[in-house]
Amino acid sequence: MKNSILNHYLFDAFSVASDNMFVYVTDIRNDLTRWSQKAVEYFDLEGEYIYDVKTKWIDYIYPDDREEYKEDLIATITGRKQMHNVQYRARNKYGEYVWVECRGSVIKNENGEPIVFAGIMTRLDNQNKYDNLTKLPTVYEFQQLDFDTVEGSLMLVGIDGFRKINNRKGVLYGNQVLILFAKLIELCVSKDCRVYHYQSDEFLVYAQNTNADKMKEFFEHLTVLCAKGDREHGINGFSISGGVVQIEKGSTAFMEVATKVVNAISAAKESQTHFVCYSREIEEKQNRKNMVAEALNDSIRNDFKGFELFYQPIMAKNGERLIGCESLLRWNPDHPEIGNCYPNEFIPILENNGGIVEVGYFVMREAIRQASEWQSRGIDIRVSFNVSYLQFEDRNFINALIATAEHYHADTSRIIVELTESVFASDTVMIRKSFELLHQHGFMIALDDFGTGHSSFWMLHNLDVDIIKLDQTFIRGLGKDDDTEVDLAIVRSVAVLCETLDYLTIVEGVEDEYVINTISEYNFTGMQGYHFSKPVPKKRFEEYISQYC
Numbered sequence: 253m254k255n256s257i258l259n260h261y262l263f264d265a266f267s268v269a270s271d272n273m274f275v276y277v278t279d280i281r282n283d284l285t286r287w288s289q290k291a292v293e294y295f296d297l298e299g300e301y302i303y304d305v306k307t308k309w310i311d312y313i314y315p316d317d318r319e320e321y322k323e324d325l326i327a328t329i330t331g332r333k334q335m336h337n338v339q340y341r342a343r344n345k346y347g348e349y350v351w352v353e354c355r356g357s358v359i360k361n362e363n364g365e366p367i368v369f370a371g372i373m374t375r376l377d378n379q380n381k382y383d384n385l386t387k388l389p390t391v392y393e394f395q396q397l398d399f400d401t402v403e404g405s406l407m408l409v410g411i412d413g414f415r416k417i418n419n420r421k422g423v424l425y426g427n428q429v430l431i432l433f434a435k436l437i438e439l440c441v442s443k444d445c446r447v448y449h450y451q452s453d454e455f456l457v458y459a460q461n462t463n464a465d466k467m468k469e470f471f472e473h474l475t476v477l478c479a480k481g482d483r484e485h486g487i488n489g490f491s492i493s494g495g496v497v498q499i500e501k502g503s504t505a506f507m508e509v510a511t512k513v514v515n516a517i518s519a520a521k522e523s524q525t526h527f528v529c530y531s532r533e534i535e536e537k538q539n540r541k542n543m544v545a546e547a548l549n550d551s552i553r554n555d556f557k558g559f560e561l562f563y564q565p566i567m568a569k570n571g572e573r574l575i576g577c578e579s580l581l582r583w584n585p586d587h588p589e590i591g592n593c594y595p596n597e598f599i600p601i602l603e604n605n606g607g608i609v610e611v612g613y614f615v616m617r618e619a620i621r622q623a624s625e626w627q628s629r630g631i632d633i634r635v636s637f638n639v640s641y642l643q644f645e646d647r648n649f650i651n652a653l654i655a656t657a658e659h660y661h662a663d664t665s666r667i668i669v670e671l672t673e674s675v676f677a678s679d680t681v682m683i684r685k686s687f688e689l690l691h692q693h694g695f696m697i698a699l700d701d702f703g704t705g706h707s708s709f710w711m712l713h714n715l716d717v718d719i720i721k722l723d724q725t726f727i728r729g730l731g732k733d734d735d736t737e738v739d740l741a742i743v744r745s746v747a748v749l750c751e752t753l754d755y756l757t758i759v760e761g762v763e764d765e766y767v768i769n770t771i772s773e774y775n776f777t778g779m780q781g782y783h784f785s786k787p788v789p790k791k792r793f794e795e796y797i798s799q800y801c
């Protein structure tokens with residue numbers, strides 16, 4: 253095979269280097285990968301040269317590890333991450349899953365286009381008995397236990413948002429956090445517990461003759477210590493999550509136990525208590541999540557197939573004139589088991605695995621393209637779209653937004669970027685800069701779901717927003733709930749706030765005439781809600797335009 257990228261003499265030199273290491277190099281433009289001969293033999297690959305290896309290699313990876321692998325790979329290829337570095341389990345020629353560490357990087361040509369992806373995969377099965385950083389035994393040691401006789405309780409504990417800590421404060425700081433975490437775990441658990449490093453920021457605690465209640469006690473103690481951090485050494489407090497599974501004698505194998513405890517910690521990360529014991533219900537929820545995550549990734553890879561923007565009208569004060577719309581994402585996967593799947597389910601999954609960044613680009617392009625099309629037809633409405641805080645952390649996003657508006661010759665003063673209070677979790681200096689840039693280019697910024705977070709007033713105080721969207725929780729119950737008085741007081745004070753500080757205000761969740769009448773005495777800019785229309789496809793929305801614009 254003639255391919256100057258793949259047939260470099262260095263490849264031959266490296267590929268014979270070691271038994272535990274495999275070398276690969278991908279010619280990105282031709283989507284052709286070459287593997288070292290030892291990898292071909294060990295994994296029983298279809299050959300030394302493989303087209304479309306991304307799709308094929310996925311099959312070799314243990315299902316639970318696929319997401320992390322894909323996420324890391326996409327981040328590396330798209331330039332969000334400098335180096336592909338991930339540990340996962342891959343199936344060898346004997347059908348066994350072995351742990352490997354895959355590291356690789358992208359090489360670009362002089363025009364900045366990625367041309368080569370090359371790296372090394374290291375087998376971890378017969379080495380790395382101890383974690384270099386924390387000096388704790390690794391999961392491979394845990395795997396060596398005789399699972400016919402093992403019984404007791406197994407807990408997996410991890411640091412919430414560790415990736416973020418690493419990104420913001422650097423790897424060296426991250427390492428110190430991990431060392432402290434490992435120390436605190438050993439301090440909290442009883443002497444008969446054994447602690448293992450599982451992966452990244454996650455550790456296993458195993459104890460015979462211990463039940464979930466006891467593990468919960470350890471966890472609570474650990475939570476308190478971690479929240480304190482280590483001031484003396486400049487380490488801030490951090491929060492943690494834990495999942496527990498009970499192991500019955502003779503009934504389990506390592507993979508089964510590992511899957512259960514990983515499912516439990518995933519559920520814990522979303523629960524208020526941050527601690528969850530494994531149950532069938534949790535497993536089912538987790539399975540659905542994995543299935544949805546997989547299908548979402550397929551859609552993204554398939555040029556966003558199944559994603560579409562719907563539009564929900566925003567009406568002027570008396571509800572008779574259309575002044576704008578909110579673009580809301582819909583996803584119709586061509587999948588027999590998934591059925592209906594709405595943003596409240598799929599957006600958190602995308603935010604969790606980083607997919608929101610790519611989907612966010614799609615939403616932004618579509619919304620701006622659509623806004624520009626309506627503008628060129630003389631339709632005067634404001635078009636808004638939602639941006640997740642993770643997109644604001646992507647330096648290129650704001651520039652791409654500006655470039656997209658220029659590309660479509662869109663009037664940016666009619667385009668609104670909606671952000672929820674979760675942007676608060678991001679770096680304030682960076683958000684301020686992004687806001688400034690957006691304003692310089694004429695865009696408007698709306699603070700979404702106003703009143704639901706902990707930082708509404710902080711946001712107003714610190715950031716320059718143009719529009720406040722009062723959350724629907726204060727509106728939907730007006731006239732129906734016992735809380736009407738409280739809700740009314742909130743509505744009234746937001747009205748005063750917006751008038752005094754000159755914000756435009758949009759009221760969400762207007763579901764009936766009663767609400768319109770109740771809030772009509774305030775000077776709100778717009779109303780949005782099912783009373784006027786649910787979010788609808790473009791065609792249906794255009795009927796709305798001809799009726800109310």
Ligand code: C2E
Nearest residue numbers: 580581594595596599615638639640761762763780781782
């Ligand atoms: P949101 O930005 O607060 O969007 C408003 C949500 O309220 C929409 O739900 C809309 O259908 C619903 N809604 C509007 N009027 C009423 C009403 O009168 N009554 C009730 N009960 N609900 C009403 P949807 O489309 O399911 O979206 C849910 C959330 O998902 C959005 O909340 C937003 O946070 C997120 N989302 C949707 N599309 C996108 C997107 O393109 N990007 C990002 N990052 N997030 C999105």
Ligand code: CA
Nearest residue numbers: 578638670700
């Ligand atoms: Ca919104």
Ligand code: CA
Nearest residue numbers: 700701721760
């Ligand atoms: Ca909202």
